[in-house]
Amino acid sequence: MTAQGSALKAPGATLAAIRHQEPLVHNITNFVAMDLAANALLAIGASPLMAHAREEVAEVVALAAALTLNIGTFSPAWVAAAELAAGEARRLGKPWVLDPVGVGATAFRRDNGRRLSALGPTVVRGNASEIRALAGLAGQGIGSAGKGVDASDSVESAAEAADVLARRLDCVVAVTGEVDRVTDGRRIATVANGHAMMTRVTALGCSLTAVTGACLAVQPDAFLATVHALALVGVAGEQAAGQATGPGSLRVAYLDRLYGLSPEELDLAARIEEAVA
Incomplete structure (x- = not known):
């Protein structure tokens, strides 16, 4: 295995770094996600x-180690704040994540996605429908209407859109689904952790975006950071599902597993594979 491949399959090192450094992550996220995203960050050892x-927001970006933007319940005032924050992160060289929730659903969301994606995100994280829609907005001739904020497309169907979008925006693109796929336009990896019950708990995907911000804060290779975030959330989710009797208990168990996972346990449980570009 190459050194790159060895690092890719060692998400525990990133988790350990988060717990040691306790990075501050600035989140401009939606009303539905705020509580779970903040608690997920606290559970892994970061500061939300x-x-x-x-x-x-400009002052907060200057204080933080990373920024995440989630457009799920944006209003015009939030859009203005998000654009200012993204521009400041770019000026300061700080990593930031764009979560284009339901970007294909309405003209307002499409406009927000178009404007924010032009500001140089480090990572774009979305489901297959969102990534296909965002690629279409970037002029790639690829699109999807989706179903509200849920995916109606498969991860495989979004592979080309993700690769093209990553090259176009010079960023990492993560497509989440049954098997997650990450690309930076050159490298590709898959993460096969998670559980179907996770789709029954709102904002788990949004918490992944926040966790990705924490991983970016301690891992300078955005591709590795994104893969490790997916593995961390996926392992915590599948272990939580093994203890849960339904979505309510899953939510609680998910936070407990994020808190309780050791780096060594994460490395053993993570199902990360390099893929051929």
Whole structure:
């Protein structure tokens, strides 16, 4: 195995770094996701900050180690704040994640996705329908209407869109689904952790975006950071599902497993594979 491949399959090192460094992650996220995203960050050892007032976001970005933007319940004021925050992160050289929730569903979301994706995200994280729709907005001739904020496309169907989008935006693109796929336009990896019950708990995907921000804060290779975030959330989710009797207990168990997972246990449980570009 190459050194790159060895690092790829060692998400425990990134988890250990988060717990050691306790990075501050600034999240401009949606009302539905705030609680779970903040608690997921606390559970893995990071420090969450939820701030979306235009008057303070530039200062908060300067304090934080990473930024995440989730367009799920944006209003025009939040869009302005998100654009300001993304521009400041770019100016300061800080990593940021775009989560284009339901980007193909309405004209307002399409416009938000188009404008924010033009500001140089480090990572774009979405389901297959969202990635296909965002690629279409980027002028790639690939699109999907999706189904609200849920995916109606398979991860495989979004592979070409993800590769093209990664090259077009010069970023990492993660397509989440039954088997997650990550690409930076050159490298590709898959992560096969997770459980079907996770789709029954709202905002678990949004918490993944927050966790990705924490991983970016401690791992300078955005491709590795994104793969490790997917593995961490996937392993925690599948282990939680083994203890849960339904979505309510899964949510609680998910946070407990994020908190309780050791780096060594994560490495053993992660199902990460390099793929051929």
